[in-house]
Amino acid sequence: MDDPARPARALVMGVLNVTPDSFSDGGEWFEQDQAVLRGHQMILEGADVVDVGGESTRPGAAPVPVAEELRRVVPVVEALAPHVRVSVDTTKAEVAEAALAAGATLINDVSATLWPVAARCGAGWVAMHRQGTPATMQQAPVYDDVVAEVRTLLTDRADRAAAAGVREVWIDPGIGFGKTVAHNLELLAALDGLVATGRPVLVGTSRKSFLGLLAPGPDGAPAPVHDRLAGSLATATWALQQGAGMVRVHDVAPTVQAATLVGLVAARPGEATRGGAGSGGGTEEGT
Ligand code: HH2
Numbered sequence: 001m002d003d004p005a006r007p008a009r010a011l012v013m014g015v016l017n018v019t020p021d022s023f024s025d026g027g028e029w030f031e032q033d034q035a036v037l038r039g040h041q042m043i044l045e046g047a048d049v050v051d052v053g054g055e056s057t058r059p060g061a062a063p064v065p066v067a068e069e070l071r072r073v074v075p076v077v078e079a080l081a082p083h084v085r086v087s088v089d090t091t092k093a094e095v096a097e098a099a100l101a102a103g104a105t106l107i108n109d110v111s112a113t114l115w116p117v118a119a120r121c122g123a124g125w126v127a128m129h130r131q132g133t134p135a136t137m138q139q140a141p142v143y144d145d146v147v148a149e150v151r152t153l154l155t156d157r158a159d160r161a162a163a164a165g166v167r168e169v170w171i172d173p174g175i176g177f178g179k180t181v182a183h184n185l186e187l188l189a190a191l192d193g194l195v196a197t198g199r200p201v202l203v204g205t206s207r208k209s210f211l212g213l214l215a216p217g218p219d220g221a222p223a224p225v226h227d228r229l230a231g232s233l234a235t236a237t238w239a240l241q242q243g244a245g246m247v248r249v250h251d252v253a254p255t256v257q258a259a260t261l262v263g264l265v266a267a268r269p270g271e272a273t274r275g276g277a278g279s280g281g282g283t284e285e286g287t
Contacts, residue, residue, distance in 0.1 A: 009263030011246035012255050014047035015206065018072040023058035024207040024225045024250055032075050039080040046256035051108050051248060052076050053089030059138040069095045077102040093117050115161035124168030126202055127157040131178025141178040147190040158199050172202040181210045188238060195243035204248035205235035233258050
């Protein structure tokens with residue numbers, strides 16, 4: 001471990017939606033000042049990347065015109081980029097280009113089509129898998145083999161991006177994007193197969209609806225969006241343990257804690273059962 005104050009761990013991408021209608025934080029950071037403050041808060045909480053988005057991708061979300069998306073995203077990117085790595089969550093080439101010019105260095109692309117922009121601008125690129133568009137994607141997602149189809153699409157796009165000259169290419173199975181609960185669970189169970197492709201893997205499960213459906217309250221209703229932290233942390237931890245290089249989350253501080261723990265355990269095979277000499281051992285609060 002190089003720096004004991006900052007142990008090696010996978011990356012945490014904090015979600016910053018400058019939108020009125022995102023599924024879990026819509027309207028919370030729609031004012032630019034509030035968005036920038038939230039970005040700084042996430043930096044203090046340990047976010048490695050802040051992912052700025054100006055268009056919701058939730059099922060049924062209304063499309064946002066380019067000019068409006070630019071208005072939402074660019075000033076926030078400009079304010080945060082001197083302080084943290086910023087990615088732009090967009091499917092529009094114009095918005096990606098403007099955000100890169102404002103200081104972003106990573107395009108988070110849920111359409112998996114913007115690699116030419118990344119190549120032209122020398123930026124990193126995330127290729128996410130989705131079936132359909134926000135208008136239709138959750139109506140009746142169907143796959144013969146969800147794991148194989150997602151892997152094939154992502155490796156194909158990643159290879160094209162690399163051939164076009166993009167040096168940093170992430171792949172993301174797109175949890176919740178045209179997937180049933182069973183599809184999401186299958187993809188999470190098979191994450192090691194995506195990791196084995198050799199591309200760095202990003203996973204976003206944070207607060208998503210399958211977590212609510214899998215954690216119903218006493219009345220049988222799905223857990224509401226702000227009651228999904230346990231599922232978000234459990235699935236982020238699972239993803240990291242399977243070898244994901246980055247998780248995309250709304251709750252940065254607890255995820256950084258979880259990622260740090262995963263990193264510490266992964267770096268010390270055998271130590272846990274030997275009592276952890278030099279690891280701090282127990283504390284006065286107990287073990
Ligand atoms: N999920 C959302 C948006 N962007 N990008 C990647 N790479 N992976 C994801 O899983 C992913 C993503 C949806 O979450 P959120 O941004 O909170 O909601 P909304 O799209 O409603 O703004």
